[in-house]
Amino acid sequence: MRLTETAWTDAEAADTDLAVLPVGSTEQHGPHAPLGTDHLAAEAVAEAGVAAYDGEVVLAPAVPVGVAEEHRHFAGTLWVSEDTFRSYVRETIQSLASHGWDHVVVVNGHGGNVAALREACARLTRDGDAYAVSFTWFDAIDDEILPDGVEMGHGGPVETSLLREVYPALVDPERFEDARENGATTWGEWQSGTNLVYDTAEFAENGTVGDPGKGSDDLGEQLLADASGKLAALLEAVANRDQE
Numbered sequence: 001m002r003l004t005e006t007a008w009t010d011a012e013a014a015d016t017d018l019a020v021l022p023v024g025s026t027e028q029h030g031p032h033a034p035l036g037t038d039h040l041a042a043e044a045v046a047e048a049g050v051a052a053y054d055g056e057v058v059l060a061p062a063v064p065v066g067v068a069e070e071h072r073h074f075a076g077t078l079w080v081s082e083d084t085f086r087s088y089v090r091e092t093i094q095s096l097a098s099h100g101w102d103h104v105v106v107v108n109g110h111g112g113n114v115a116a117l118r119e120a121c122a123r124l125t126r127d128g129d130a131y132a133v134s135f136t137w138f139d140a141i142d143d144e145i146l147p148d149g150v151e152m153g154h155g156g157p158v159e160t161s162l163l164r165e166v167y168p169a170l171v172d173p174e175r176f177e178d179a180r181e182n183g184a185t186t187w188g189e190w191q192s193g194t195n196l197v198y199d200t201a202e203f204a205e206n207g208t209v210g211d212p213g214k215g216s217d218d219l220g221e222q223l224l225a226d227a228s229g230k231l232a233a234l235l236e237a238v239a240n241r242d243q244e
């Protein structure tokens with residue numbers, strides 16, 4: 001049940017305590033992919049996972065702005081502080097729980113949100129407001145489906161392929177070469193296990209990390225199927241969990 005398209009009277013009749021909240025980011029993804037990549041991907045995985053799950057789930061609208069100050073040098077990038085983001089997510093989940101949907105899976109599409117989401121979900125759970133966990137789709141996928149040399153990166157082959165599957169018109173393959181040539185091959189600048197830099201612009205001229213050309217439509221299809229299957233299994237586990 002997508003809340004955005006549902007009348008409150010039908011929402012009231014929903015016979016479930018399970019809800020999904022997609023969260024993403026609005027941030028640069030190189031010259032070849034849109035600023036909305038992370039929240040569009042989170043929303044698509046959330047929808048497919050809910051569809052694959054055998055039971056009723058309340059699907060909340062996606063949170064489109066997250067913790068993304070590391071991309072601040074690139075036009076169009078939006079961000080909020082971790083404090084603001086945690087509060088926003090926590091209060092949104094509290095409002096879901098107030099209607100009885102108090103088993104909540106956050107479906108995340110942005111690496112920069114991970115730590116804040118873990119903390120927000122733990123706080124809600126420990127305080128007894130809701131049982132909440134966060135699922136980051138690209139951390140959940142099986143490495144075996146990735147061809148040799150394909151890594152996550154940023155605007156790289158993994159997320160670009162997923163986006164090609166769900167919003168093909170928003171990806172420009174003619175810019176893949178530029179993305180690779182003026183991007184970086186690894187995230188950050190490392191010394192003794194420590195990343196020396198904070199902002200993407202310090203190591204990737206156009207913001208891309210990895211070669212989006214190493215992905216494919218076929219990989220996008222597999223990624224969506226795998227991520228949504230993993231989410232459906234997680235929904236099952238969360239639904240059946242007797243959380244104190």
Ligand SMILES: [Zn+2]
Nearest residue numbers: 037038155159
């Ligand atoms: Zn991304």
